[in-house]
Each structure stands twice: as structure tokens, then as C-alpha cells.
Amino acid sequence: MGFEPPQRLVRTLGERYGETTAAEWLGQLPGIAGEAVARRGLEVERVMAPGGRSGLVLLVRRSDGSPATLKIVPPFAAPSLERAALAHWKGWGAVELLDAGDDAAHAPDSAGGALLLERLHPEVSLRSLPEAKSLLEAAGTVRRLWVEPPRGHGFETVAERTAREAAALRTTADDTLAPLVSAALSARDELCASASEVRLLHGAFGQGKVLAGDRAPWLAVGPEPLVGERAYDLARLVRDRVEDLVAASSGASSARRRVNRLADSLDLDRERVRGWTLFRAVESGVRTLRAGRRQSAELLLEFAGWL
Secondary structure (H helix, E strand, O other): OOOOOOHHHHHHHHHHHOHHHHHHHHHHHHHHHHHHHHHHOOEEEEEOOOOOOOOEEEEEEOOOOOEEEEEEEOHHHOHHHHHHHHHHHOOOOEOOEOOOOOHHHHOOEOOEEEEEEEOOEEEEEHHHOOHHHHHHHHHHHHHHHOOOOOOOOOOOEHHHHHHHHHHHHOOOOOHHHHHHHHHHHHHHHHHHHHOOOOEEEOOOOOHHHEEEOOOOOEEEOOOOOEEEOHHHHOHHHHOOOHHHHHHOOOHHHHHHHHHHHHHHHOOOOHHHHHHHHHHHHHHHHHHHHHOOOHHHHHHHHHHHHHO
């Protein structure tokens, strides 16, 4: 069968890693996918669409007929780090890595990495629940992920990842964004200077990254793992359903209440959650604006202005 990448994957890889780099890998994807499937003796049911943002997701069956998911990730998206995080969590709060002990699975595919994962219900995420219930379930899920990282890990730190993002943010030429960018950069600098906590973090946690499962009601997928303080990991969750917040007359106060409610439910400092939410919303908003998606960018930047 064909392995046509969904448009969301094409767009996201291009925005994050550059059109040329993304296009080169996507051009090789049919061969990479075919090799990964054949090596594991899998039968492909279908390509998931819209699927993930960091790799091609295939619903497959193993040689014994059991259902599974194969995620094929480009080398520049660090599949080895995603594998390491999932292996460390061992299915606790996250999708289970089915080939963690299989030496053959660690052999490099021709131009990327492949992860064989338990089959969840990809059409059912926390976004399908009412807001209050979804935030409650999200908090319970992310709490399980915050464990000590493994010894000798290769994960980058929050300070390292955000340093690159801050450097790009400082090149913003739009003077109308200067106050917001300045506030975001100041918040990041203060948070990094006073951080002391080291936990393994999901890195991209949000309602859409938590899917329904059979082994457990809700399990996280698609980590972009790093290590640092837990407050960083709540920043994207706070801004979930940002379009609904912006459309509501009480959007600003609702956003601030959400920061406080999530921070309190997980025993975190409200100001640290607010600061990371501000930085990550501005960084995402400016990056999205540069990619030409003005409407999405304006939502993120309006949200950031409320904080």
C-alpha cells in the first residue's frame, strides 16, 4: 500500500525543520515505511490522518494478529529520545513501547526511526471531553510522567531548549510585538535562573496528546522529552482550546483561572506556571506568524497578552 503523509505532518515538519530538510525525508518516506513494516513482519491496516505532527502513524497488526501502532519518525526529530522516554515510563501514564527489549528494533532504518507502540483509540483524545473533565484527566495523566530521569540520559534541559527558542525570538522584527516578546524573554530568564527541579517531562503535553486506551482510560503519546521543572510541562495544557477562550467574553479571566487551577491541582507555584505559559505562548505565536498562519498566531498572542 502507499504511505502518503498527511498534510498536517508535511506542514509541521516544514515549519520546524525547514522545507528542504522535511521534503528530502518525506520523499524517502515510502521506502522507509516499507522497510520498517517488512522488518517487523507487520500487516498495515491504514495510515492515520490527520495523525501526528512528528512522524507517520500507521495502524498495523503483528504476526500474531494483535493490533499495534507503528510510528515512523525522521532522524532530525530525535526518535531515539522518544524511545528512551517511553522505555523509561514503561507504560505508566504513557503509551507502551512494544519493542523496548528487541535489539532489531534499535537497528537504524534507512533514514529514520520507527517505534512499535500499543494500539490506543486515536480518534478519542481528551479534547472529546467537557473542559473541566478534560483538565482533571490531563492533570492526573501528566502527574504520572514526572519521574526522575534515567541515569546517563541524553535528554536536553528546559534551559537548553528554551535558549534556542529565545535566540530566535530575539530576532523578531515586528515592533508591535516588542513588549510581549520582552516580557516573555524576561520571564524565561528569571525562571531558568531560579530553577532547581529535575524531572523527566513530556515536553509537548496537551489534551490532544492524551488518547483513550484499553489498558488504562487515558495515556499520553507523542512526547518531545526533556528534563527540568514540572511547571514547564503545563504551559501548552493551559492554552488548550485557545480559540474557545478568545471567543468568550470572559476569556482573559478564564485563562488566569486556568493557570491557577492547574497549578494548585498539581501543587505547583502559580507564578512559575504563568511564566512558562507566557514564554511558550509567545514563542509559539511568533513562530506560527513567521510560518504564515496569521489567524492561529493572533489567537496565541492575544492569549499571551492576558497573562
